Amino acid sequence: MSWSDERVELLKKMWGEGQSASQIAKELGGVTRNAVIGKVHRLGLSNRNGSGGSADKSDTKSKTTAKPAKPKPAPKAAKPQPKTESAAPPPIPASRIKPIIPAGQPLPPQPSTNEIDPAALAKVNEIEKKAKKLNLMELTERTCKWPVGDPATPDFWFCGLPVQSGKPYCEAHVGVAFQPMSSRRDRRR
DNA sequence: CCCTGATTCGC
């Protein structure tokens, strides 16, 4: 496989969208994430908004062969969140979350959507925009299994983003799924 | 352990 124009385009697009190298590699097919990363570097893309790993990689002494030196060219000035969003009106119409779990797995406590941390909900709405939208078959042990939409419609899919820990959901969904049992104003009745 | 990106270096 070579880097055809189209493939490079897709690479750029996805990288720009913040997709991970491995995800891009999967999408392209025929390449590994290393290939993607290598290409990204060669293309001169590399850091998108500072995030992900660390931009600072200390030089690694001498390994096997003598390494001359590794001067640290100071990057550009600090970029305070470019926020380059042109057309992205997130109306979020019927973005109702109706969690329904595939098999016998920990069910998310039906979010009442009114007793959940608003910030957490906002986060969910945001990540759901770039969810992988996997179907049941594509779920793996480490893809977020948070269901979105109505299982009875074609708009049903699973988040599919990388799960946070040993949990079944990604960070955002864990946020709304595992609300600290509190705020529950113990209203005896 | 899973993942991320970064870098190096033989091809």
Added chain:
DNA sequence: GCGAATCAGG
């Protein structure tokens, strides 16, 4: 130019 191997970090 390419990307596996390796590195470094979360």
